[in-house]
Amino acid sequence: MLPLDPEGLYFILSGVLFTIGAAGAILRRNVIVVFMCIELMLNSVNLVFIAAANELSSVDGSIFVFFIMTVAAVEAAVGLAIFVMVFRLQNTVNADEINLLKG
Amino acid sequence: MDMVSFKGLVVFASAVVAVAASLLMVTRRNPIHSALWMIVTFFNMAVIYLVLNAQFIAVAQVMVYAGAIMMLILFVIMLVHMETGGVVDFRKFHRSTKTMIAWIVITVILFIEIVMGAVFYQMTGQSGKYTVEAVSRVGHVKTVGALLYTQYLFPFEIASILLLVGIVGAVVISKRK
Numbered sequence: 001m002l003p004l005d006p007e008g009l010y011f012i013l014s015g016v017l018f019t020i021g022a023a024g025a026i027l028r029r030n031v032i033v034v035f036m037c038i039e040l041m042l043n044s045v046n047l048v049f050i051a052a053a054n055e056l057s058s059v060d061g062s063i064f065v066f067f068i069m070t071v072a073a074v075e076a077a078v079g080l081a082i083f084v085m086v087f088r089l090q091n092t093v094n095a096d097e098i099n100l101l102k103g
Numbered sequence: 104m105d106m107v108s109f110k111g112l113v114v115f116a117s118a119v120v121a122v123a124a125s126l127l128m129v130t131r132r133n134p135i136h137s138a139l140w141m142i143v144t145f146f147n148m149a150v151i152y153l154v155l156n157a158q159f160i161a162v163a164q165v166m167v168y169a170g171a172i173m174m175l176i177l178f179v180i181m182l183v184h185m186e187t188g189g190v191v192d193f194r195k196f197h198r199s200t201k202t203m204i205a206w207i208v209i210t211v212i213l214f215i216e217i218v219m220g221a222v223f224y225q226m227t228g229q230s231g232k233y234t235v236e237a238v239s240r241v242g243h244v245k246t247v248g249a250l251l252y253t254q255y256l257f258p259f260e261i262a263s264i265l266l267l268v269g270i271v272g273a274v275v276i277s278k279r280k
Contacts, residue, residue, distance in 0.1 A: 008221050010155070013118045015217030017125055017144075023210045024129035032134055032180055036141050039172065040125055043148055046160070054155040058231035059238065062247050063255050065160050069167050070262040074269030076172045080179045081273040087183040 010051035017044035029095045031086075035079055042072050114154050121147035134180045138173055145169040156235050158243040 017040060024037035046065045053061020087093050090100075121144050128140035145168045152161035238246050251259050 007226060008224065009114075010151070011221030011224065012218055013122070013151075015214065015221055016122055018217060019210060019214040020122070020125045020129055022213055023206070026206055026209065028129065030134055032176060032183075033129075033137050036137060036176060037129065039168070040128070040141065040144065043145065043164075043168070046164075047148060047151065050152055050155045050157045050160060052226070052228075054157070054235075055226055056228045056230050057234040057237075059233045059243075059246050059250055060231070062157050062160050062243070063250055065157075066163065066247070066251070067258060067262055069163060070266060073167060073172060074265055076175055077269045077273040078276065080175055081276040083179055084182060084277055093183055 007051050007055045011048060014044040014047040014051070017041075017047070031083055031093050031095050031098070032080075034095060035076075035083075039072060039076075042068060110154055114151060117147040117150040117154075121151070135177065138177050138180060141176075142169045142173050145173070156238065156243065159247050 021037045021040035021044065025034050025041070028034050028037065046068055049061040049064050049068075051061075053059065083093055086098055090098055092098065124140045124143040124147065128137045128144060131137045131140065145164060149161040149164040149169070152158075152164060233246060
């Protein structure tokens with residue numbers, strides 16, 4: 001058994017969740033599912049912040065997570081507005097079919 | 104973390120359910136099912152935050168992520184009529200073998216990097232003054248709030264401006280011309 005901090009287990013859980021999110025963001029075609037995968041990646045980073053802050057007796061981790069949540073909420077509002085607009089223009093939300101920027 | 108203690112069992116169960124739910128979230132064809140599994144993941148992560156003595160963040164996780172953001176995503180899924188998973192012909196857009204190999208390589212490398220980093224990482228930071236006892240004397244919400252309005256006041260203001268810009272941006276983008 002490797003010399004593992006108690007926090008190491010949380011870091012591994014966070015790594016597993018981040019990898020699942022990254023894999024989904026690469027593989028999935030539905031932009032809304034890709035968006036949810038990005039939210040999952042943000043969440044796994046939050047877990048690292050909280051675990052490290054708990055280990056170091058600090059609240060800065062919670063503050064950082066608060067700001068990450070703010071950014072995620074703004075991202076959700078603007079991103080979903082963009083998806084609705086794209087759906088109106090293209091009648092699809094498939095990432096492979098949205099290729100207006102292709103030269 | 105003592106794995107046989109009650110806390111350890113709670114964390115272990117939450118972690119297993121979170122990983123399983125996120126795997127289901129990535130693999131479900133129907134976006135509604137994905138969104139619902141995502142909510143399960145968020146709830147389990149909130150439980151883990153509670154065990155890690157971050158009560159404010161656990162509640163904010165449930166309210167902001169599981170409540171607001173996922174509700175917004177569900178609304179948009181229904182708005183763009185994808186309840187049945189869409190009418191996409193999956194054979195037409197089937198990924199080539201090269202893409203799949205590249206994807207597997209990237210995922211495996213990322214996973215190994217993160218796990219090795221987590222396993223061999225030694226925490227070297229200096230311990231702060233906010234121990235569990237000190238925080239629980241006044242409450243986690245009060246501690247975080249006091250810090251937000253003093254030491255982190257400027258980032259807090261920037262975050263509020265960012266929220267305002269986000270609201271205006273969402274309205275402007277979705278306005279019919």
